[in-house]
Amino acid sequence: MLSTLPLAAFEATMPTPSPSSSSSPSPPPLGRTAVRPAWQTLPEPVRHAVAEQLPAPIASVADQGGGFTPGIAAQLRLADGTAVFVKAVPATHPLAEVYRHEGHTAARLPLATPAPRLRWTATTGAWVVLVFDNVDGRHPDLTPGSADISRVVNAVAAMSEALTPCPILDVEPSSTARGDWLHGWDLIAGQVPADLGAWERRHLNDLIKAETLWRAHANGSTLVHGDIRPDNLLVTVDGTVAVVDWARASRGASWQDVADLVPHLIMAGHTPAAAESCLAETPAWQKTGVEVLTSYAVAYAGYWTGMSRQPAPEGVPHLRSYQRHAATAAIAWVRHRADATSPVA
Ligand SMILES: Nc1ncnc2c1ncn2[C@@H]1O[C@H](COP(=O)(O)OP(=O)(O)O)[C@@H](O)[C@H]1O
Ligand SMILES: [Mg+2]
Numbered sequence: 001m002l003s004t005l006p007l008a009a010f011e012a013t014m015p016t017p018s019p020s021s022s023s024s025p026s027p028p029p030l031g032r033t034a035v036r037p038a039w040q041t042l043p044e045p046v047r048h049a050v051a052e053q054l055p056a057p058i059a060s061v062a063d064q065g066g067g068f069t070p071g072i073a074a075q076l077r078l079a080d081g082t083a084v085f086v087k088a089v090p091a092t093h094p095l096a097e098v099y100r101h102e103g104h105t106a107a108r109l110p111l112a113t114p115a116p117r118l119r120w121t122a123t124t125g126a127w128v129v130l131v132f133d134n135v136d137g138r139h140p141d142l143t144p145g146s147a148d149i150s151r152v153v154n155a156v157a158a159m160s161e162a163l164t165p166c167p168i169l170d171v172e173p174s175s176t177a178r179g180d181w182l183h184g185w186d187l188i189a190g191q192v193p194a195d196l197g198a199w200e201r202r203h204l205n206d207l208i209k210a211e212t213l214w215r216a217h218a219n220g221s222t223l224v225h226g227d228i229r230p231d232n233l234l235v236t237v238d239g240t241v242a243v244v245d246w247a248r249a250s251r252g253a254s255w256q257d258v259a260d261l262v263p264h265l266i267m268a269g270h271t272p273a274a275a276e277s278c279l280a281e282t283p284a285w286q287k288t289g290v291e292v293l294t295s296y297a298v299a300y301a302g303y304w305t306g307m308s309r310q311p312a313p314e315g316v317p318h319l320r321s322y323q324r325h326a327a328t329a330a331i332a333w334v335r336h337r338a339d340a341t342s343p344v345a
Contacts, residue, residue: 027322030139030231032065035317039063039074042088046125053120053131056080066139066231067245068322069095070315075134083134084119091126099128102247105168105223106130112162114155115243135242137234142261142268148235149265149278155241156228156261157282160254163223174218174252178226183211184302193309200305200331207334211302213295217288220253228260230268258284259296266329272336294337301330 027033039047039061051058056078064073064085071089078084089099103121116133123129140148171177185207192201200207225232226248234242258279265275279285285293304327312320 025321027318027325030066033231033318033322034065034067034069034073035315036063036065036070037072039072039076039086042072042127043125046088046127046129049122049124050076050086050120050129050131054078054084055082068316068319069098071095071099083136085116085132085134086129087132088127088129091123091128096128098247099130101249102245103128103130105171105246105249106132108168109223109246110162110167113243114159114162114241115246132244135234135236135244137236137242139230140233140235140241142230142265142270144269144274147239151235151239151241152233153258153261153278153282155233155243156257157279157284159225159243160222160257160284164254165221166223166251168223168249168251171223171249171251174220174224174226174250174256175215177248177250178218178224178252178256179212179215182299182303184304184306185211185298186302188302188306195309196305197331199335207298207302210295210298212299214292214299217292218252218256220251222252222254224250224252224254225257226250226260228257229264253288255284255288255292256296258282259288259293262297262333263300263326263329266332267325272333273340275333276336290337290341294334294341297330297333297337301327301334304330 042050054076058076059079060077062075062077064075067073069089071087071093074086076084076086087099087102089095100123103118106115106118107121109115109118116135118130118132120131121129140146140152142149142152185204188196188200189204189208192204225243225246227245228243232243232245234244236242261279262272262275265278266272270278276285304323308320308323308327310320
């Protein structure tokens with residue numbers, strides 16, 4: 001376990017690096033991280049198929065820049081004053097199955113889920129298309145002192161009530177659905193990058209050992225969103241939080257969605273201790289073992305550290321710089337937990 005990392009005395013006294021100390025270029029602000037084809041580039045028969053599903057003609061279109069996938073994401077304002085949100089990706093695209101999974105999940109979410117309703121999904125004209133109710137909202141501000149923090153924490157912590165027991169029978173357990181990708185130190189050890197930090201290099205074996213424990217505690221009877229981060233959250237004018245993008249949902253333990261907020265709070269400027277204290281009152285945080293949370297932090301740190309060094313996927317230019325910043329935040333989180341729980345440095 002990382003709590004027993006043999007930290008040398010001098011390491012324990014070293015300051016935990018802050019996310020801003022990273023020398024890599026900053027990713028663009030939330031809402032401008034994706035490079036997406038515009039709605040107008042969707043073949044006319046596909047746009048026509050969407051329009052046929054709508055209660056009124058399309059009056060205006062606003063392409064959305066949040067997230068990282070290179071699919072179409074657009075808000076369509078309709079002549080009757082309502083609006084819908086459309087996602088679409090070619091049926092041959094490697095992400096097509098992910099979009100189908102999202103459609104399958106979104107169609108089965110209980111009404112009490114704080115998520116926009118899926119109105120229609122189909123594979124049409126060789127495109128996978130999803131049409132949702134539009135959420136008129138903005139991404140939450142998670143910087144220290146923001147009123148959005150308690151809104152987001154409360155919404156994410158509370159949503160497990162609507163999602164337990166898991167309303168979808170054929171969704172994969174979190175231990176495999178998430179465990180298959182949420183790790184990285186094992187892979188890093190196979191080819192240690194030249195620029196790997198000295199601390200990570202020194203503790204690589206301990207990090208490899210620590211990054212798997214959480215999986216044994218990941219299963220449960222809740223539908224887990226699995227991708228809780230600010231660009232998948234929208235805050236409406238009355239302060240309600242909507243959770244979008246259910247593409248990575250799995251069946252498991254609800255603490256995962258709550259704990260996912262920690263690295264994003266750190267990226268937004270919190271110290272790791274302050275980020276954790278934002279969640280301290282939630283039952284999910286309180287009932288999850290210290291070692292499980294440490295393992296989870298280690299897994300995210302390994303995942304982002306490894307992925308950020310991979311070549312950029314086609315059409316996704318900002319993902320790697322985002323992951324570098326995320327890795328810095330997650331490593332700060334791990335070091336905080338190691339410092340806080342290590343018996344003797
Ligand atoms: N129902 C919705 N209403 C309004 N905007 C939305 C809705 N769903 C998503 N968005 C916006 O579009 C962006 C991309 O959508 P998302 O479902 O997260 O796609 P991706 O899989 O590309 O991340 C989000 O970051 C959010 O800003
Ligand atoms: Mg998203």
